Amino acid sequence: MKTTSEFEHQTTAPPELSRIQAAQQWLRHRLGTAPVEEMAGHKTVPVHRHTIWYYLGGMTLFLFSIQVVTGILLLLYYRPSAEEAFESVQFIMTDVSFGWLVRSIHSWSANLMILTLFIHMFSVYFLKAYRPPREITWITGVLLLFIALGFGFSGYLLPWNKLAFFATRVGTEIPRVFPFVGDFIMRFLRGGDEVTGATLTRFFGFHVAILPALTTAILGVHLWLVQSHGMSRPRGTEHENDREMKFVPNFLLRDIMGWLVALGILAALAAIFPWELGEKADPFVPAPAGIRPEWFFLFSFETLKLLPAHIWFFEGEALGILGFTLGIGFWLLVPFLDRNAARGLPSRGFTVIGVVVVIYIVVMTAIGFWS
Amino acid sequence: MGKDKLKMLESPWKILGTVACAGFLASVSFLPAQPKPADSCVACHTDLDESLTRQMDGDIHLERGLGCVGCHGGDASQSDQELAMAATRGFAGRPKPAQTAAFCGKCHSDAGFMKKYNPALRIDQQAEYLTSVHGKLLGQGNQMVATCISCHGSHGIRSVSHPMSRVYPQKVAQTCGKCHADSGYMKSRLPTDQVAHYGKSVHAEALMKKNDLSAPTCNDCHGNHGASPPGVSSVANVCGTCHTRQAEMFRQSPHNASFQQLGQAECLVCHDNHEIAPPTDQMLSVEESGTCADCHSEGDKGYAAAQAMHRSITDLSGRLNEVEQLVTRAERAGMEVSRARIGLSEGHDALIGARVVVHRFSASHVKTETDRGMASARKTRQLGEQALNELQFRRKGLAASLLVIGLALVAVFFKIRQIERK
Numbered sequence: 001m002k003t004t005s006e007f008e009h010q011t012t013a014p015p016e017l018s019r020i021q022a023a024q025q026w027l028r029h030r031l032g033t034a035p036v037e038e039m040a041g042h043k044t045v046p047v048h049r050h051t052i053w054y055y056l057g058g059m060t061l062f063l064f065s066i067q068v069v070t071g072i073l074l075l076l077y078y079r080p081s082a083e084e085a086f087e088s089v090q091f092i093m094t095d096v097s098f099g100w101l102v103r104s105i106h107s108w109s110a111n112l113m114i115l116t117l118f119i120h121m122f123s124v125y126f127l128k129a130y131r132p133p134r135e136i137t138w139i140t141g142v143l144l145l146f147i148a149l150g151f152g153f154s155g156y157l158l159p160w161n162k163l164a165f166f167a168t169r170v171g172t173e174i175p176r177v178f179p180f181v182g183d184f185i186m187r188f189l190r191g192g193d194e195v196t197g198a199t200l201t202r203f204f205g206f207h208v209a210i211l212p213a214l215t216t217a218i219l220g221v222h223l224w225l226v227q228s229h230g231m232s233r234p235r236g237t238e239h240e241n242d243r244e245m246k247f248v249p250n251f252l253l254r255d256i257m258g259w260l261v262a263l264g265i266l267a268a269l270a271a272i273f274p275w276e277l278g279e280k281a282d283p284f285v286p287a288p289a290g291i292r293p294e295w296f297f298l299f300s301f302e303t304l305k306l307l308p309a310h311i312w313f314f315e316g317e318a319l320g321i322l323g324f325t326l327g328i329g330f331w332l333l334v335p336f337l338d339r340n341a342a343r344g345l346p347s348r349g350f351t352v353i354g355v356v357v358v359i360y361i362v363v364m365t366a367i368g369f370w371s
Numbered sequence: 372m373g374k375d376k377l378k379m380l381e382s383p384w385k386i387l388g389t390v391a392c393a394g395f396l397a398s399v400s401f402l403p404a405q406p407k408p409a410d411s412c413v414a415c416h417t418d419l420d421e422s423l424t425r426q427m428d429g430d431i432h433l434e435r436g437l438g439c440v441g442c443h444g445g446d447a448s449q450s451d452q453e454l455a456m457a458a459t460r461g462f463a464g465r466p467k468p469a470q471t472a473a474f475c476g477k478c479h480s481d482a483g484f485m486k487k488y489n490p491a492l493r494i495d496q497q498a499e500y501l502t503s504v505h506g507k508l509l510g511q512g513n514q515m516v517a518t519c520i521s522c523h524g525s526h527g528i529r530s531v532s533h534p535m536s537r538v539y540p541q542k543v544a545q546t547c548g549k550c551h552a553d554s555g556y557m558k559s560r561l562p563t564d565q566v567a568h569y570g571k572s573v574h575a576e577a578l579m580k581k582n583d584l585s586a587p588t589c590n591d592c593h594g595n596h597g598a599s600p601p602g603v604s605s606v607a608n609v610c611g612t613c614h615t616r617q618a619e620m621f622r623q624s625p626h627n628a629s630f631q632q633l634g635q636a637e638c639l640v641c642h643d644n645h646e647i648a649p650p651t652d653q654m655l656s657v658e659e660s661g662t663c664a665d666c667h668s669e670g671d672k673g674y675a676a677a678q679a680m681h682r683s684i685t686d687l688s689g690r691l692n693e694v695e696q697l698v699t700r701a702e703r704a705g706m707e708v709s710r711a712r713i714g715l716s717e718g719h720d721a722l723i724g725a726r727v728v729v730h731r732f733s734a735s736h737v738k739t740e741t742d743r744g745m746a747s748a749r750k751t752r753q754l755g756e757q758a759l760n761e762l763q764f765r766r767k768g769l770a771a772s773l774l775v776i777g778l779a780l781v782a783v784f785f786k787i788r789q790i791e792r793k
Contacts, residue, residue, distance in 0.1 A: 093707040100707065101765075253787045257780055264776040271769035274705045 043247035048237040050127055056120035058255040063113035070106035080204035082197030085160035086280040093277055104270035114152060114296050117145050125354050128341040129232035135335035140222040142332050147215050152294055154207040160200055165281030166291045169195045177318040298368035299361045300324060410447045411455045412439035426526035435488050469509055471518035472497045499597035522546055541578060543588040544569055568645035606637040620730035655681035679734035683741040684725055690748045691718045701758035708758055714751030718744045
């Protein structure tokens with residue numbers, strides 16, 4: 001029998017939680033997510049005329065998540081060998097329920113992700129968001145772009161079709177111009193002297209194990225830095241007003257709107273333009289006309305193509321590769337080189353360099369497409 | 372004597388000395404390093420008629436080190452004409468037509484000799500030539516017939532595989548036509564329209580326009596050194612050299628025995644000899660445009676067989692065209708149709724097979740082949756229709772998913788407004 005005090009205690013107790021709230025509380029106590037929730041609750045996003053560019057990072061992350069999910073689904077059927085790769089992708093496209101949708105979304109999403117990555121990177125560059133203390137955020141971001149290009153290069157070969165086979169043969173030939181280590185890099189990439197089934201297996205390994213592992217580590221650092229430093233407010237917007245919006249739920253809901261639009265575009269592209277399969281690769285037939293890499297490598301491919309065989313005493317291609325290597329080094333070190341931006345001063349020189357790089361990439365890609 | 376005068380006296384000696392040295396050096400430098408062996412044939416004949424020696428440019432014999440003496444004999448080291456062209460020194464001169472085969476055969480029929488130059492080359496050309504119509508007529512004293520040099524040329528002979536050779540596959544018809552298309556030269560002994568007819572044939576089209584060097588020209592059917600018209604009974608053998616399956620079918624056909632009885636020239640009855648047109652399914656028709664109707668009339672067994680074969684083949688061809696259009700439509704819409712393409716190619720293989728089996732002139736055998744093709748066409752049609760149905764399904768699915776996404780977008784939009792109104 002209950003005592004009076006016990007009845008009193010029951011009547012003064014807090015109102016009973018709903019089942020969902022109770023479950024949330026249960027998890028919160030066990031996972032210790034309270035600090036994260038608190039951080040998310042306090043996180044704000046500056047509101048100004050350049051706020052739109054903040055959505056590109058989230059969009060890239062969303063497309064990357066689609067890559068992970070569709071990639072895992074493709075793994076259930078894909079067979080990484082020269083004898084079976086093409087047939088397994090053909091099987092996915094024709095016999096597996098919604099296999100065509102998964103593969104087409106994987107391919108389209110990969111391309112859209114690289115596009116949003118480029119836009120995200122250039123928006124960060126032009127807004128000088130790499131200023132202290134975000135130097136490492138910039139470096140990890142650029143590294144993630146190169147990893148994404150690595151995903152693109154390795155994934156292109158996996159269906160083992162004719163165009164990808166010959167494009168990979170050309171692509172893996174390029175590192176040979178590096179002195180001393182060129183041959184080693186080429187053989188390391190190919191798993192031998194020629195592009196064979198060994199290359200396919202190796203590229204599969206890069207695509208599903210090595211690059212995802214690298215991405216997880218670097219993306220983890222990148223996201224943690226973004227959270228810890230918050231969004232960078234571009235120079236010149238400090239005096240607009242000090243408006244801010246809460247990350248959760250205001251900014252996140254807007255992000256979700258963007259993701260829904262991206263999902264719609266992906267669905268339309270996959271249904272209207274399913275990703276082509278092409279013809280099975282045959283190493284013994286001559287290379288078909290018009291071999292070219294994926295669009296995101298086109299500007300560099302076109303540059304190497306247009307360079308003369310010899311410039312002074314140097315091989316044109318070697319000089320081109322050297323130029324790209326120096327360019328990448330410069331790009332990685334931009335936060336340390338742009339002293340004015342670091343001091344909060346205008347840095348028009350770097351803006352001009354950025355504009356030249358964008359024009360160069362767009363023009364060379366266009367030449368590559370229409371030449 | 373002043374120093375200036377002394378200098379003036381010295382200078383003529385200097386000039387003379389310099390000239391003498393220069394002259395010596397010049398004479399030494401212009402001397403040949405090694406004396407070249409004199410070739411009196413070339414020296415004299417160049418003087419007499421330069422074009423004769425120029426004709427030898429690119430000559431295969433000259434390239435292999437066989438000069439004038441290699442064929443004509445004599446002694447080219449002698450500068451004296453009498454000695455150089457003495458019979459005692461093996462001079463054979465210019466052979467008469469009747470001597471030409473033996474003249475060339477001196478080396479070309481000698482296995483030991485030919486091994487030194489081209490061991491892969493046959494050595495029976497002379498023997499074959501003697502069995503040819505040309506050789507036989509020559510034996511009968513006809514000096515107008517072709518000998519080795521009529522086709523290969525005398526000077527400037529190139530390897531058969533050289534595109535400038537007169538007997539290079541694409542030049543053979545022109546070379547034969549030099550005599551055989553010349554009515555004045557042939558003097559009505561033979562018709563002279565063969566080359567013109569051949570020029571319109573499917574074989575000439577392949578050889579001349581498509582540069583298919585394996586396509587036949589005159590010598591492939593008539594022989595080259597042993598050239599003769601194929602006899603009536605050997606036409607199928609000649610055509611069968613390349614068209615093996617057709618010849619095999621023909622030998623099993625009822626036409627084989629009847630044509631022999633009637634003295635008909637087998638393949639030529641339907642396909643002609645020189646002007647062989649690309650074969651069409653229409654040839655099987657019993658209508659006026661068909662070939663079968665030339666001999667068969669309504670009521671006979673051949674007429675019924677031709678009608679049945681024509682129907683089987685045109686039905687399959689028409690069905691494959693329909694299916695091709697269906698598959699292409701699905702492919703253009705972005706569907707994956709590689710399996711349907713394999714089915715289509717199996718159907719086309721059966722159609723080609725049926726067109727070959729036609730030479731057996733048996734409607735049931737043709738039908739077996741066309742039935743195989745029809746089965747492939749049916750299977751492919753199913754795949755094409757499935758692809759188009761799938762396309763419709765995808766479009767409907769897209770519309771539904773876009774609707775759901777649109778509704779979700781609107782919902783999120785109102786949620787944002789609701790939150791921000793507070």
